[in-house]
Amino acid sequence: xxxxxxxxxxxxxxxxxxxxxxxxxxxxxxxxxxxxxxxxxxxxxxxxxxxxxxxxxxxxxxxxxxxxxxxxxxxxxxxxxxxxxxxxxxxxxxxxxxxxxxxxxxxxxxxxxxxxxxxxxxxxxxxxxxxxxxxxxxxxxxxxxxxxxxxxxxxxxxxxxxxxxxxxxxxxxxxxxxxxxxxxxxxxxxxxxxxxxxxxxxxxxxxxxxxxxxxxxxxxxxxxxxxxxxxxxxxxxxxxxxxxxxxxxxxxxxxxxxxxxxxxxxxxxxxxxxxxxxxxxxxxxxxxxxxxxxxxxx
Numbered sequence: 001x002x003x004x005x006x007x008x009x010x011x012x013x014x015x016x017x018x019x020x021x022x023x024x025x026x027x028x029x030x031x032x033x034x035x036x037x038x039x040x041x042x043x044x045x046x047x048x049x050x051x052x053x054x055x056x057x058x059x060x061x062x063x064x065x066x067x068x069x070x071x072x073x074x075x076x077x078x079x080x081x082x083x084x085x086x087x088x089x090x091x092x093x094x095x096x097x098x099x100x101x102x103x104x105x106x107x108x109x110x111x112x113x114x115x116x117x118x119x120x121x122x123x124x125x126x127x128x129x130x131x132x133x134x135x136x137x138x139x140x141x142x143x144x145x146x147x148x149x150x151x152x153x154x155x156x157x158x159x160x161x162x163x164x165x166x167x168x169x170x171x172x173x174x175x176x177x178x179x180x181x182x183x184x185x186x187x188x189x190x191x192x193x194x195x196x197x198x199x200x201x202x203x204x205x206x207x208x209x210x211x212x213x214x215x216x217x218x219x220x221x222x223x224x225x226x227x228x229x230x231x232x233x234x235x236x237x238x239x240x241x242x243x244x245x246x247x248x249x250x251x252x253x254x255x256x257x258x259x260x261x262x263x264x265x266x267x268x269x270x271x272x273x274x275x276x277x278x279x280x281x282x283x284x285x286x287x288x289x290x291x292x293x294x295x296x297x298x
Contacts, residue, residue, distance in 0.1 A: 015029070028066055036063055040104060043115055044070065048073070072211030073207070086218050094122065109131075109274055113132070133273050136250045155217075158170040179199065236264065266280050
């Protein structure tokens with residue numbers, strides 16, 4: 001399926017690089033010019049990797065975006081000798097930013113919103129924080145909490161079954177497609193096919209079932225609310241009005257927990273803002289970056 005954002009991406013220079021972070025090799029992609037006035041470090045969501053955020057990057061010309069694969073996903077190796085829990089991911093992100101792009105704006109999508117919030121609340125220096133589809137309430141209590149509970153059993157079974165069977169279950173294309181169909185909201189047939197192809201291609205690029213299970217447990221055991229009051233930086237929340245993981249009412253409440261936060265709501269989209277409405281997300285991000293350093297809650 002042709003990438004609807006390919007033409008815009010082709011205009012942005014990109015370079016793949018690696019660095020040693022917390023004893024493991026982190027792969028990351030730098031989009032844009034090195035002398036750009038603003039740099040964003042963008043953290044993808046659960047089971048994803050850097051490709052998922054490229055549609056948003058495509059709509060951010062003039063901004064340098066550094067997009068790493070999380071440890072254990074895509075082309076980044078698992079962290080050696082560590083459980084892949086929130087403490088590990090937050091420590092990794094802090095070390096990554098301090099090594100590769102100190103002082104960069106930090107952006108997190110979905111599970112990445114939890115990692116980014118934990119890192120910033122824990123002392124990661126950044127002038128501003130951007131959270132896209134933030135996990136603003138326990139996933140098990142969301143509009144599709146029943147499906148989330150089924151996912152708990154799915155990932156547990158994948159971790160406990162004999163390794164070949166468990167691995168095949170976790171990478172099963174039919175189940176990946178069911179997840180994709182459940183999340184997609186667009187009525188554009190071509191865009192839906194693109195979304196499904198993206199998930200088919202990149203949703204199973206995890207290192208092994210142990211990392212995947214640890215990351216899943218982390219994703220459903222935390223949410224951004226526990227870190228919001230300790231984040232002093234101006235924060236932008238880009239939320240979907242049809243998100244099945246965190247309902248918009250919970251996102252509105254989440255915005256009130258930050259000392260300085262701005263909430264932008266995008267209609268007619270769910271948990272796939274980065275695929276379905278990247279231009280709207282990028283527009284909100286650009287306005288936020290150009291605005292004053294002190295954002296009011298609204």
